[in-house]
Amino acid sequence: MKNILLAVTGGIAAYKAIDLTSKLTQAGYDVRVMLTAHAQEFVPPLSFQAISRNPVYTDTFLEQNPAEIQHITLGDWADAVIVAPATANMIAKLSHGMADDIVSTTILATVAPKWIAPAMNVHMYENPRVQENMETLKQDGYHFIEPGEGFLACGYVAKGRMAEPTEIIAALEQPAHVRTDNYFTNKKVLITAGTTIEEIDPVRYVANRASGKMGYAIAAALVTYGAEVTLVSGPTYITPPEGVTFVSVTSAQEMFEAVVERYAHQDIVFKTAAVSDYTPVTKFAHKVKKQEGNLTVEFKRSKDILKYLGDHKQHQKLVGFAAETHDIAHYAQGKLTRKNADVIIANNVGDLSIGFNSNENEVTMYFKDGEVQPLAKAGKAELAYQILNALESRWHV
Template structure:
């Protein structure tokens, strides 16, 4: 049974391809499910289907010109972006994909997309050779890495006469994807999840520091999945690449000591803790107040151990016999003897689960969009996941963590 979209605001962006006519059916389906649909059209889209058609179906004015401000009290593209629960671009031409991937904003649709913080769903449509062009592939991969969801084009007869992949997905298929995002299962609804991401940064002097190659992508993936599953997410970030996902509480820290202070103050309120950050094991014994000048041929740094945040959580949890405590997920980034080192860490740090990967393996580790991991549990559980996106890894690990949660109310 199709779920209701009542109370949801959907921005429907239509770009200039022959498949624009299918947007009328899509708009009608969404309105029929109770959604409030606001339509934005590129100039090219208006050549294939009239704004009046979409206005009649959506029962709202259609935006086609970023300079056509009808209400002096608001800036329309900002107001619509803020109101959106989801943005759907269907059809999305190669041109629109390029604009989205590269941050261009020269019309109502592309300008609004830059202001949106809601999830974005894209349904591309174009000639088969265009879909397979390296530039289009790069743009799709770039958008996917930022969290954009795709309903891939279908295979069949294209308007240009070719037969191949490139035709817009059918409206009902796009509706199913929208319902999944907005009204799908929310297995962590009402739960609180703490996630750490990125690497810590340990200052030597005002311009130099010790750090590692962690990008934060794995932690960001966990935050996105937990958010989409309905959790109240706190994301504690060290040094990261890219922007943290929207819709979560993000706390920026620099050093391991700062991260420990933030994490330990919040752990007691959490249901799940995912320690995906790569915390520096050591820090300089002394942090110089001024830049160290180059004088001698050699320079010796004295390092001291950083606090072990994961172990501190485990010890705190062990001191709560019979009391409700969060499920704790740790990470083990290894380059050799993966299983032995992971199991040793699992036991020493008193985690519920350890996610281990060989960071020297191609397709795994720091900075990549994919990972290859093995998950171990304190109860002897072991599961080996092949190379997959970091988001897919996060989904599976959170499933395992959820299965170990105490029933709500206990």
């Protein structure tokens, strides 16, 4: 699935569609956007054009290429269609087969899978006619991404908020059918993600290039599988997935304490965070001023979180990650033994296309029974499901 056709309709949540376009593009999708006339009252086409680097479609009769019939070509191009936000009006149109604008016309003309992310006032959402229209679309094969509860533009605090972009992407990449006996359902799962920061003085610190994207993708996928997810994260620029218990930390020591405090109650731990191996012996209270000659900063080993978890493992399943630049199999298998993990997932961060901050990854899973399973290069959200499915096939009983 590569080509995403995003339909934006006229609700205040249309501003979220700009962020959704950005996150889809960052995840490696080719995104084209359609806007209804009412959507353009909230967000301008230029914003989507700048982010997607594709034309934006606003009028059925504004044929940009005379050799094509625009709404047919768009529908054929799309691997999937997302309507976000989907207003009660657009849901009604689609359920009754109406085609009077670029969005409804194109959606009726495509056979691509369709996802609907409703956003509206809670009373509108609960209105029997709206519910009936949504049920009709579900029977026709449309996938719905449930709105969340929270503060609505009308002032109510209730259900009706459009799902967050990360939730929409996770739903898009979720396997079509999740078994009701899925291994992860109701499991308590803790994930560490991101980098850690070790301060030298109030201005300077030591960190690494980990973005947290892989850990956040696994957290989002686990939520869709029904797990109770705790995400312990160092500093990142990513919005935590909806549905997780989020714990923000900064240093390796803070991450160690947050994980150890919760470890006994977990069923599974994914340690994806790239934790600093060393931390300064002394943190200077004031900025270290520039002076002649070299500066030497003494470092000590920070606590090894994965080894602690392996040494104190009781009933938990322990999944570690190894970011390597060479001799990947050797280091991953050694880590598997030393840390008493159930599986180590390794990748080559020396390859910039799958390294830190990349939107794609390619990993190899090393299991304690000696089995090795490579997973081909894919977007990190998609790869998260592949990892979970590989684990589920071994752990499910």
